[in-house]
Amino acid sequence: MKDLDRLRTLIKEPVELVLNQQIKMEMVSSSKYLAMAGWCDRNGYDHSAGFFYKQSEEERKHAMKLFHYLCDQGATAYSPDVPPVGQEFDTLRSVFESALDQEIAVTDSINRIIGVCRREGDYATEELMKWYVKEQVEEEYIARRCLELIDQIPADQVYYLDKKLASVTYDENPFEDE
Amino acid sequence: MESNVPVSYQEVFSTDKGVVYQCDRTNRLILSFWGSTTPLSARDFAQFRRMVSTVNVHQMALSTDTADDVEILTIPRSERCYVLTLCEVIHLRELLNGASLMLELNSMLRECGCATLSTLG
Numbered sequence: 001m002k003d004l005d006r007l008r009t010l011i012k013e014p015v016e017l018v019l020n021q022q023i024k025m026e027m028v029s030s031s032k033y034l035a036m037a038g039w040c041d042r043n044g045y046d047h048s049a050g051f052f053y054k055q056s057e058e059e060r061k062h063a064m065k066l067f068h069y070l071c072d073q074g075a076t077a078y079s080p081d082v083p084p085v086g087q088e089f090d091t092l093r094s095v096f097e098s099a100l101d102q103e104i105a106v107t108d109s110i111n112r113i114i115g116v117c118r119r120e121g122d123y124a125t126e127e128l129m130k131w132y133v134k135e136q137v138e139e140e141y142i143a144r145r146c147l148e149l150i151d152q153i154p155a156d157q158v159y160y161l162d163k164k165l166a167s168v169t170y171d172e173n174p175f176e177d178e
Numbered sequence: 179m180e181s182n183v184p185v186s187y188q189e190v191f192s193t194d195k196g197v198v199y200q201c202d203r204t205n206r207l208i209l210s211f212w213g214s215t216t217p218l219s220a221r222d223f224a225q226f227r228r229m230v231s232t233v234n235v236h237q238m239a240l241s242t243d244t245a246d247d248v249e250i251l252t253i254p255r256s257e258r259c260y261v262l263t264l265c266e267v268i269h270l271r272e273l274l275n276g277a278s279l280m281l282e283l284n285s286m287l288r289e290c291g292c293a294t295l296s297t298l299g
Contacts (some may be wrong), residue, residue, distance in 0.1 A: 001188055001190075001202065001284055002199055002200070002202045002205065003281075003284055003285045003288045004200065004207065004219075004220035004281070005220050005224070005281060006206055006285055007205065007220070007290070008219075008220045008221055013224060074221075075226075076221060076225065121289075132223060
Protein backbone atom coordinates (compact mmCIF):
# COMPACT_ATOMS: atom_id res chain seq x y z
CA MET A 1 0.00 0.00 0.00
CA LYS A 2 1.35 3.43 -0.95
CA ASP A 3 2.27 5.90 1.78
CA LEU A 4 0.05 8.74 0.55
CA ASP A 5 1.07 11.17 3.29
CA ARG A 6 4.74 10.71 2.48
CA LEU A 7 4.04 11.21 -1.23
CA ARG A 8 2.27 14.46 -0.36
CA THR A 9 4.90 15.95 1.94
CA LEU A 10 8.11 15.24 3.82
CA ILE A 11 6.67 16.94 6.89
CA LYS A 12 4.87 14.74 9.38
CA GLU A 13 1.67 15.85 11.04
CA PRO A 14 3.15 16.58 14.51
CA VAL A 15 5.83 18.78 12.92
CA GLU A 16 3.25 20.51 10.72
CA LEU A 17 1.21 21.24 13.84
CA VAL A 18 4.08 22.78 15.83
CA LEU A 19 5.27 24.81 12.84
CA ASN A 20 1.78 26.26 12.46
CA GLN A 21 1.79 27.09 16.16
CA GLN A 22 5.14 28.79 15.67
CA ILE A 23 3.78 30.83 12.76
CA LYS A 24 1.07 32.06 15.08
CA MET A 25 3.58 32.84 17.81
CA GLU A 26 5.76 34.87 15.43
CA MET A 27 2.73 36.80 14.17
CA VAL A 28 1.64 37.51 17.75
CA SER A 29 5.20 38.71 18.45
CA SER A 30 5.01 40.96 15.42
CA SER A 31 1.75 42.41 16.71
CA LYS A 32 3.19 42.92 20.21
CA TYR A 33 6.26 44.70 18.82
CA LEU A 34 4.01 46.93 16.74
CA ALA A 35 2.10 47.86 19.91
CA MET A 36 5.44 48.63 21.62
CA ALA A 37 6.50 50.75 18.63
CA GLY A 38 3.22 52.65 18.81
CA TRP A 39 3.62 53.29 22.55
CA CYS A 40 7.22 54.51 22.08
CA ASP A 41 6.17 56.73 19.18
CA ARG A 42 3.38 58.45 21.12
CA ASN A 43 5.59 58.94 24.16
CA GLY A 44 8.42 60.62 22.28
CA TYR A 45 10.87 57.71 22.14
CA ASP A 46 11.36 57.97 18.40
CA HIS A 47 14.50 55.84 18.17
CA SER A 48 13.04 53.02 20.26
CA ALA A 49 9.89 53.22 18.14
CA GLY A 50 12.03 52.70 15.05
CA PHE A 51 13.71 49.76 16.72
CA PHE A 52 10.37 48.09 17.49
CA TYR A 53 8.91 48.80 14.05
CA LYS A 54 11.90 46.95 12.64
CA GLN A 55 11.46 44.11 15.14
CA SER A 56 7.81 43.82 14.18
CA GLU A 57 8.75 43.44 10.52
CA GLU A 58 11.40 40.86 11.39
CA GLU A 59 8.97 38.71 13.37
CA ARG A 60 6.59 38.74 10.43
CA LYS A 61 9.44 37.63 8.16
CA HIS A 62 10.18 34.77 10.57
CA ALA A 63 6.56 33.67 10.34
CA MET A 64 6.56 33.92 6.55
CA LYS A 65 9.72 31.86 6.28
CA LEU A 66 7.93 28.99 8.04
CA PHE A 67 4.73 29.60 6.09
CA HIS A 68 6.56 29.30 2.75
CA TYR A 69 8.49 26.27 3.97
CA LEU A 70 5.28 24.41 4.83
CA CYS A 71 3.63 25.35 1.54
CA ASP A 72 6.72 24.49 -0.54
CA GLN A 73 7.01 21.08 1.08
CA GLY A 74 3.39 20.16 0.41
CA ALA A 75 2.17 20.62 3.96
CA THR A 76 -0.61 22.94 5.03
CA ALA A 77 0.18 26.37 6.46
CA TYR A 78 -2.67 28.17 8.20
CA SER A 79 -3.01 31.92 8.34
CA PRO A 80 -3.25 32.38 12.11
CA ASP A 81 -5.77 34.26 14.24
CA VAL A 82 -3.88 36.95 16.08
CA PRO A 83 -5.56 37.83 19.39
CA PRO A 84 -5.62 41.42 20.70
CA VAL A 85 -2.38 42.48 22.38
CA GLY A 86 -1.74 45.02 25.15
CA GLN A 87 -1.26 48.56 23.82
CA GLU A 88 -0.22 50.34 27.01
CA PHE A 89 2.94 50.11 29.10
CA ASP A 90 3.98 51.77 32.35
CA THR A 91 7.51 52.78 31.41
CA LEU A 92 10.14 52.35 28.70
CA ARG A 93 11.73 49.74 30.92
CA SER A 94 8.51 47.70 31.03
CA VAL A 95 8.39 47.79 27.23
CA PHE A 96 11.83 46.21 27.00
CA GLU A 97 11.01 43.74 29.78
CA SER A 98 8.01 42.60 27.75
CA ALA A 99 10.25 42.31 24.69
CA LEU A 100 12.68 40.06 26.58
CA ASP A 101 9.81 37.91 27.94
CA GLN A 102 8.52 37.50 24.40
CA GLU A 103 11.93 36.50 23.06
CA ILE A 104 12.41 33.94 25.84
CA ALA A 105 9.01 32.43 25.05
CA VAL A 106 9.97 32.20 21.36
CA THR A 107 13.32 30.57 22.17
CA ASP A 108 11.61 27.97 24.37
CA SER A 109 9.14 27.26 21.60
CA ILE A 110 11.91 26.84 18.98
CA ASN A 111 13.69 24.39 21.30
CA ARG A 112 10.48 22.38 21.69
CA ILE A 113 10.07 22.23 17.91
CA ILE A 114 13.58 20.83 17.54
CA GLY A 115 12.63 18.20 20.12
CA VAL A 116 9.60 17.24 18.00
CA CYS A 117 11.75 17.17 14.82
CA ARG A 118 14.20 14.79 16.47
CA ARG A 119 11.43 12.56 17.76
CA GLU A 120 9.91 12.40 14.26
CA GLY A 121 13.29 12.03 12.50
CA ASP A 122 12.65 15.21 10.49
CA TYR A 123 16.23 16.38 9.93
CA ALA A 124 15.32 18.85 7.17
CA THR A 125 13.04 20.86 9.44
CA GLU A 126 15.57 20.59 12.27
CA GLU A 127 18.16 22.13 9.94
CA LEU A 128 15.78 24.99 9.18
CA MET A 129 15.10 25.52 12.88
CA LYS A 130 18.81 25.89 13.56
CA TRP A 131 18.61 29.24 11.79
CA TYR A 132 15.95 30.27 14.30
CA VAL A 133 18.12 29.10 17.21
CA LYS A 134 20.92 31.41 16.08
CA GLU A 135 18.47 34.23 15.52
CA GLN A 136 17.11 33.85 19.05
CA VAL A 137 20.59 34.05 20.57
CA GLU A 138 20.87 37.46 18.95
CA GLU A 139 17.34 38.59 19.86
CA GLU A 140 17.73 37.67 23.53
CA TYR A 141 21.14 39.35 23.70
CA ILE A 142 19.76 42.59 22.29
CA ALA A 143 16.77 42.66 24.66
CA ARG A 144 19.03 41.99 27.68
CA ARG A 145 21.57 44.60 26.60
CA CYS A 146 18.81 47.18 26.26
CA LEU A 147 17.67 46.48 29.83
CA GLU A 148 21.26 46.84 31.02
CA LEU A 149 21.51 50.22 29.32
CA ILE A 150 18.29 51.36 30.97
CA ASP A 151 19.91 50.50 34.32
CA GLN A 152 23.23 52.13 33.46
CA ILE A 153 22.19 55.39 31.82
CA PRO A 154 20.93 58.05 34.26
CA ALA A 155 17.20 58.70 34.15
CA ASP A 156 17.63 62.39 33.17
CA GLN A 157 19.40 61.49 29.92
CA VAL A 158 16.25 60.24 28.23
CA TYR A 159 17.13 61.35 24.70
CA TYR A 160 20.56 59.73 24.88
CA LEU A 161 19.06 56.52 26.32
CA ASP A 162 16.45 56.34 23.58
CA LYS A 163 19.11 56.81 20.90
CA LYS A 164 21.45 54.29 22.48
CA LEU A 165 18.74 51.60 22.85
CA ALA A 166 17.93 51.71 19.16
CA SER A 167 21.57 51.21 18.21
CA VAL A 168 22.15 47.94 20.11
CA THR A 169 23.35 45.11 17.87
CA TYR A 170 25.04 41.78 18.47
CA ASP A 171 28.16 42.00 16.33
CA GLU A 172 29.96 39.23 18.16
CA ASN A 173 27.33 36.55 17.61
CA PRO A 174 29.41 33.35 17.65
CA PHE A 175 26.95 31.62 15.33
CA GLU A 176 27.23 34.20 12.57
CA ASP A 177 29.59 33.54 9.65
CA GLU A 178 32.84 35.52 9.71
CA MET B 179 -13.81 -5.95 2.81
CA GLU B 180 -17.25 -5.77 1.20
CA SER B 181 -17.60 -7.68 -2.07
CA ASN B 182 -18.92 -4.74 -4.16
CA VAL B 183 -15.97 -2.43 -3.62
CA PRO B 184 -13.53 -1.86 -6.51
CA VAL B 185 -10.50 -4.14 -6.55
CA SER B 186 -8.14 -1.18 -6.30
CA TYR B 187 -9.58 -0.30 -2.88
CA GLN B 188 -7.65 -1.60 0.09
CA GLU B 189 -9.25 -1.48 3.50
CA VAL B 190 -7.34 0.75 5.91
CA PHE B 191 -9.65 0.57 8.90
CA SER B 192 -13.25 -0.26 9.61
CA THR B 193 -15.77 -0.03 12.43
CA ASP B 194 -19.44 -1.04 12.69
CA LYS B 195 -20.38 2.34 11.25
CA GLY B 196 -17.97 2.80 8.38
CA VAL B 197 -14.84 1.96 6.47
CA VAL B 198 -11.83 3.87 5.17
CA TYR B 199 -10.21 2.48 2.02
CA GLN B 200 -7.13 3.53 0.13
CA CYS B 201 -7.02 3.50 -3.65
CA ASP B 202 -3.43 3.36 -4.91
CA ARG B 203 -4.58 3.92 -8.48
CA THR B 204 -6.06 7.35 -7.76
CA ASN B 205 -4.01 8.14 -4.62
CA ARG B 206 -7.22 8.75 -2.72
CA LEU B 207 -8.59 7.71 0.64
CA ILE B 208 -12.22 6.72 0.47
CA LEU B 209 -14.41 7.45 3.43
CA SER B 210 -17.51 5.30 3.63
CA PHE B 211 -19.72 6.42 6.51
CA TRP B 212 -23.46 6.29 7.10
CA GLY B 213 -24.14 5.05 3.58
CA SER B 214 -22.19 7.75 1.76
CA THR B 215 -18.84 7.31 0.08
CA THR B 216 -16.42 10.20 -0.38
CA PRO B 217 -12.96 10.09 -2.01
CA LEU B 218 -10.45 12.41 -0.36
CA SER B 219 -6.85 13.38 -1.01
CA ALA B 220 -4.42 12.63 1.84
CA ARG B 221 -4.33 16.35 2.67
CA ASP B 222 -8.12 16.68 2.75
CA PHE B 223 -8.43 13.53 4.81
CA ALA B 224 -6.00 14.94 7.41
CA GLN B 225 -7.85 18.25 7.42
CA PHE B 226 -11.24 16.58 7.81
CA ARG B 227 -9.92 14.42 10.64
CA ARG B 228 -8.67 17.55 12.42
CA MET B 229 -12.07 19.15 11.85
CA VAL B 230 -13.86 16.18 13.41
CA SER B 231 -11.43 15.95 16.32
CA THR B 232 -11.96 19.61 17.23
CA VAL B 233 -15.76 19.29 17.52
CA ASN B 234 -16.66 20.24 21.08
CA VAL B 235 -18.42 17.06 22.14
CA HIS B 236 -18.67 18.22 25.77
CA GLN B 237 -20.64 21.25 24.65
CA MET B 238 -22.89 18.99 22.55
CA ALA B 239 -23.45 16.68 25.52
CA LEU B 240 -24.10 19.33 28.14
CA SER B 241 -25.87 22.11 26.25
CA THR B 242 -29.67 22.30 26.21
CA ASP B 243 -29.60 24.56 23.15
CA THR B 244 -31.10 22.80 20.11
CA ALA B 245 -28.32 24.26 17.94
CA ASP B 246 -25.89 22.04 19.86
CA ASP B 247 -27.84 18.84 19.09
CA VAL B 248 -26.10 18.43 15.75
CA GLU B 249 -22.79 19.38 14.19
CA ILE B 250 -22.53 20.27 10.52
CA LEU B 251 -19.23 19.19 9.00
CA THR B 252 -18.32 20.11 5.44
CA ILE B 253 -15.92 17.74 3.75
CA PRO B 254 -13.03 19.68 2.15
CA ARG B 255 -13.39 20.18 -1.61
CA SER B 256 -16.66 18.30 -1.70
CA GLU B 257 -20.29 19.31 -2.03
CA ARG B 258 -21.17 16.85 0.67
CA CYS B 259 -21.61 17.69 4.31
CA TYR B 260 -22.45 15.59 7.32
CA VAL B 261 -25.08 16.62 9.84
CA LEU B 262 -24.15 14.53 12.83
CA THR B 263 -25.47 13.91 16.29
CA LEU B 264 -23.14 13.51 19.23
CA CYS B 265 -23.00 9.71 18.86
CA GLU B 266 -22.32 10.00 15.14
CA VAL B 267 -19.47 12.45 15.75
CA ILE B 268 -17.94 9.94 18.18
CA HIS B 269 -18.35 7.11 15.65
CA LEU B 270 -16.80 9.20 12.87
CA ARG B 271 -13.95 10.25 15.12
CA GLU B 272 -13.25 6.63 16.01
CA LEU B 273 -13.20 5.67 12.34
CA LEU B 274 -10.93 8.52 11.23
CA ASN B 275 -8.52 8.17 14.15
CA GLY B 276 -8.29 4.42 13.59
CA ALA B 277 -7.58 4.95 9.90
CA SER B 278 -5.01 7.60 10.68
CA LEU B 279 -3.24 5.26 13.07
CA MET B 280 -3.12 2.51 10.45
CA LEU B 281 -1.78 4.95 7.85
CA GLU B 282 0.89 5.99 10.32
CA LEU B 283 1.75 2.35 10.91
CA ASN B 284 2.02 1.81 7.16
CA SER B 285 4.32 4.80 6.99
CA MET B 286 6.51 3.46 9.81
CA LEU B 287 6.73 0.03 8.17
CA ARG B 288 7.77 1.65 4.90
CA GLU B 289 10.32 3.88 6.61
CA CYS B 290 12.06 0.99 8.30
CA GLY B 291 12.06 -1.05 5.11
CA CYS B 292 9.58 -3.63 6.38
CA ALA B 293 6.58 -4.99 4.50
CA THR B 294 3.70 -2.52 4.18
CA LEU B 295 0.15 -3.17 5.45
CA SER B 296 -1.14 -4.62 2.20
CA THR B 297 1.67 -7.15 1.90
CA LEU B 298 1.12 -8.18 5.51
CA GLY B 299 -2.41 -9.02 4.44
